[in-house]
Amino acid sequence: MVKAKAAIRNLTGLHLRPAGVLCNKALLYKSSIHFTMGNVSANAKSVLSVLGACVKYGDEIEFICDGEDEEDALKAMIQVVEDGLGE
DSSP states (O other): OEEEEEEOOOTTOSOHHHHHHHHHHHTTOSSEEEEEETTEEEETTOHHHHHHTOOOTTOEEEEEEESTTHHHHHHHHHHHHHTTTTO
């Protein structure tokens, strides 16, 4: 299991479009990919779960990846957030 934190830079937070970008990236990996924010946990492979976390601009989330390609998955998740989630 590997973990890393990233801050959300999108001014509108994780609304439907960036949540979809995040989920599509996560679905490319076999590992389980979740993130936490405070006491909220979300499955990064589920749009509804990501939207339910109510992540806003400036929030820091911690990705937790576990599985055979966990290192690559974690790097990809951090990179997609740093790249602005398609916005």
